[in-house]
Amino acid sequence: MKVGKIIRINGPLVIAEDVPNAKIGDIVHLGHDKLIGEIVRxxxxxVACQCYEDTTGLRPGEPVENTGEPLAAELGPGLIGQIFDGLQFSEIxxxxxxxxxxKRGVKLARLSRDREWEFTPRVKPGDKVVGGDIIGEVPETSVITHRVMVPPDLRGEVVDVQEGKFHVTDTVATLRTPDGKTVxxxxxxxxxxxxxxxxxxRLPLVEPLITGQRVIDIFFPVAKGGAAAIPGGFGTGKT
Structure with missing residues (x-):
């Protein structure tokens, strides 16, 4: 596999040369520890790479591998109840x-590959679906149901659909696209x-999110489905 080479390091900014097939936004693995970085220039x-891990000990001359993939998040059951860092690695x-x-260079699955989820289909073989259509549901918590949808760029006919307990990477349905491909x-x-x-x-925000913290619910109410920010310096008790 052809790789590039680090030539300069300045804090989290890493300059490399001869990175194959490089383009802005590509995720790269920096050095022998394969630290995660992103090409920004x-x-x-x-190329200039923003490293998202501690670069202490990283040296010029170490290899740079281009994954060719953008920085991405895994979306599915298991997001609720976790604490994630900026790369969506679970702190727990x-x-x-x-x-x-x-520790540097530790790579984990973003969503648990061990837990099984109860999947109930809402479509049947022969149904026509497009991006955003709901194909089934998973009770993620006692009050929140996760709806499994067709990816935005897909459309087609349902060929097969399963019911039962599955891991997040298991196949629960199969589509046949208009060009005859099976997905x-x-x-x-x-x-x-x-x-x-x-x-x-966009649905209107009409229902409050009850946090159980009276100072928030009374003076700074948060809408369910909305967003909120808690600004503050390091070590000031935001968490």
Missing amino acids: MFGNK DMWKAVGPFM ELTLMQTWPVRFPRPYRE
């Missing part, structure tokens, strides 16, 4: 894997974070 045969799973102190659908989708998720319409 290109000039000549050189990371603690179980390496202890209370994070397997799982409980999970991978979506590039730089591209907005398409939607048919």
Whole structure:
């Protein structure tokens, strides 16, 4: 496999040269520890990479592998109840894997590959579906039902659909596209974070999200489905 080479390091900014098939937004693996980085600039045969891990110990001359894939998130059952870092690695799973102190180069599945989810289909073989149509449901918590949808860029006819307990990577339905191709659908989708998720319409925010914290619910209410931010410096108690 052809790889590039690190030529300069300045904090989280890593300059490399001769990275094959490089383009802006590609995820690269930096050095022997395969630290995760993203190409943010290109000039000549050189690229500037933003490293998303600690670069201490990284040296010029170490290899740079281009994955050719953009920074992406895994969407599916298992998001609720977790605490994720900026790369969507579960802090809980990371603690179980390496202890209370994070280590460089550790790669984990974003969504658990071990847990099984009860899937109930809402389509049947022969149904015509398009992107955004709901093919089934998973009770993610006692109050929240996760709806499994057809990816936005797909359409076709349902060939087969399953019911029962599945992992997020298991096939739960199969589609035949208009050009005759067969596509397997799982409980999970991978979506590039730089591209907005398409939607048919925005629903109004009419229901409050009850947090149980009276100071928030009374003075700073949050709408269910909305967004909120808690600004503050390091170590000031935001969590």
